[in-house]
Amino acid sequence: MFDQTQSQIIDGLLIGDGYIPRNQDLLYFGQRHANREYVEFVAGQLGVPVERVKDRTRQPDKRTGKIYACSELRTLSNPVFAEFRKRWYRDGKKVVPGDLNVSPEFLLHWFLCDGSCSVNRSGAHMMFCTDTFTRSEVEYLKSLFESIGIESSLMRTNRIRVHQKSVERFYAYIGESPVECMRYKWIPVDNRVSKQRDLKPLYNQIYNLYTINGWSCNRIARKFETNYFSIRYVLKNHYGISFGKKSATETTCREGVVAPSETIRRAFASCE
Structure with missing residues (x-):
């Protein structure tokens, strides 16, 4: 038997990358080889x-x-997995059971499996890949977020988008990454909230600080209480400054490191 925490972990895996084969009382869970540390943690x-x-x-x-x-x-055989399969499968297809309980463990492993995030000029974005489930099932999952005060919306692709103002609350709820290999999914704290503001009156100052004073985009962003990408956008689109292919990009957390901060970007780069 599994205790309550372990059962929550299993539910979090099953809504993501885990599966229970027909007529086999065991759980399969896999990740790309680079994330072996996470599989061992599970x-x-x-x-x-x-x-x-x-x-x-x-x-x-x-x-x-x-x-x-x-x-x-591939876990050891355990009769309890037969009960999990009854909840999670109908006619051989995975479904969302209606008795899910929200907990930090459940959301953590769901996020590690099927969550993605990105940072752009407007701030942080977080999404859950739920497009394999029905609309009604996804609406139910959305209600689970609402039950703990995390605002979200359904996308046309049937995925769930966590509202920007709830991103920080989400991270606070699930805690820090339990393994180093998945830490890239944790958006740097300074970039979890929107720092958008009207920068037009500051264009000349931004340009001079960058070209004459030699300030970095990140330093300029801190001065004007905005984010890295807003400064980069002004310099690139209004002054034609090129940042090259290796500059910080608006990549998803599933694909790579999110690094709006130049300091953080360099730190991650040194670990690659």
Whole structure:
């Protein structure tokens, strides 16, 4: 049997990348090989020997044709997984059970599996990939966010977008990343809230600080209480300043490091 916390973790995995095969009382959970640390962490949380985590090569992806290396956990057989399968599957298809309980553990592992985030000129953005579920199921999941004071909305793609003003609350609720390999999903604190303001009256000052005084975009952003991308936008689009291909970009957290702060960007780069 699993305790309440472990059951919450399993639910968080099943709404994401975990699955329970038909007629097998066990859980499969996999991630790309770079995230093996996270898979081992899950094994430890569920009391499964870390030796059950295996590296393997997946079949070529049908969309890209690429072959991916992954790390996969195959738990020990346990009759309780039959009960989980009854809740999570209908006619062989995964569904959202109507008895989910929101907890930090549940949201943490759901986010680690299927959450993504990004930072651009307007601030932080967070989204959950729920497009494989029905509209009514996604509306139910949205209500779970609302039950803990996290505002969200449904996108046309049937995904859930966490409102910017609730991003900080979401991170406070789930806590810090439990493993280093997934830390890239945690947006730097300074960029979790919107810092948009009218910069037109400041264009000349911004240009002079950057070109004459040699200030970084991040330093200018702090001076005028805005964000890195707003300063970069002004310099690039109004003064034609090129930042090159290696400058900080508006990448999703699933794909890479979010680094609106130049200091943070360099720190991450040194670890790659």
